[in-house]
Amino acid sequence: MKHLDVCLTPDLLHLHKLDNSIVVVADIFRATSCMVTGLAYGVKSITPVATIEECKLLQDRGFIAAAERDAHKVEGFDLDNSPFSYMNERLIGSEIAMTTTNGTLSIAKARASAVKVMVGAFLNLGALANHLRSEQYDVLVLCAGWKGRPNLEDTLFAGALAEALKDQFMLREDGTLMAQRLYNQSRENLLSAVSNSSHVRRLQRLGISKDIAYCLQTDLYDVVPVLRGTTLVAMN
Numbered sequence: 001m002k003h004l005d006v007c008l009t010p011d012l013l014h015l016h017k018l019d020n021s022i023v024v025v026a027d028i029f030r031a032t033s034c035m036v037t038g039l040a041y042g043v044k045s046i047t048p049v050a051t052i053e054e055c056k057l058l059q060d061r062g063f064i065a066a067a068e069r070d071a072h073k074v075e076g077f078d079l080d081n082s083p084f085s086y087m088n089e090r091l092i093g094s095e096i097a098m099t100t101t102n103g104t105l106s107i108a109k110a111r112a113s114a115v116k117v118m119v120g121a122f123l124n125l126g127a128l129a130n131h132l133r134s135e136q137y138d139v140l141v142l143c144a145g146w147k148g149r150p151n152l153e154d155t156l157f158a159g160a161l162a163e164a165l166k167d168q169f170m171l172r173e174d175g176t177l178m179a180q181r182l183y184n185q186s187r188e189n190l191l192s193a194v195s196n197s198s199h200v201r202r203l204q205r206l207g208i209s210k211d212i213a214y215c216l217q218t219d220l221y222d223v224v225p226v227l228r229g230t231t232l233v234a235m236n
């Protein structure tokens, strides 16, 4: 039987062997929710990069560039890290370069050793689960967390994916079981489950509460983003 493991923060990624694994990166607030939304709305590709300098280089080469640090858009760039910014007709068919505080850094780390890197969010949970059932590989859900710390929203997503795949994958590690139990205790009201989380408090302080409810919606899109080389595209 295939295995599904959960890595609660990228700082623990070195503990996982990835040579037979698809890594699913999850950054619910808000990077992977933006990626799923953008690709669902017709963005051609999203190139995630770890640093602002790399993002700037790609902007100079003609990419539309999204750069966020500490939840704010970085000056000089075109897009922020709100999923609503990616529902824009002018982005249809575009190539986006993106750097965010946690999410794109996690993708860069996963890229180094995974067989394949995919992107997950509540927004594409069902489509992603269906796709993973058809793959021959183990799955590692990499929670982007916040600056090396685990967070509630990404752990809840990991639990939701584990719950969806529990009949096809062996859930063998305590971190996975913790995420699954947390999700099952919270699934009736995810919004209330994250209400006192650090990121929700941070986004509320900044007046961007509508992103919170949006990112917690399940199965809005059936797009499955996969990294091809350095670039995320919708799998078809």
Ligand SMILES: O=C(O)[C@H](CS(=O)(=O)O)OP(=O)(O)O
Residues within 6 Å of the ligand: 027, 029, 030, 031, 032, 068, 069, 070, 071, 072, 081, 100, 101, 102, 103, 104, 144, 145, 146, 199, 202
């Ligand atoms: O923009 C976001 O929501 C976060 C910023 S932070 O967690 O407040 O620093 O970035 P992300 O990379 O999407 O976690």
Ligand SMILES: [Mg+2]
Residues within 6 Å of the ligand: 027, 028, 029, 030, 031, 102, 103, 144, 145, 146
């Ligand atoms: Mg985050």
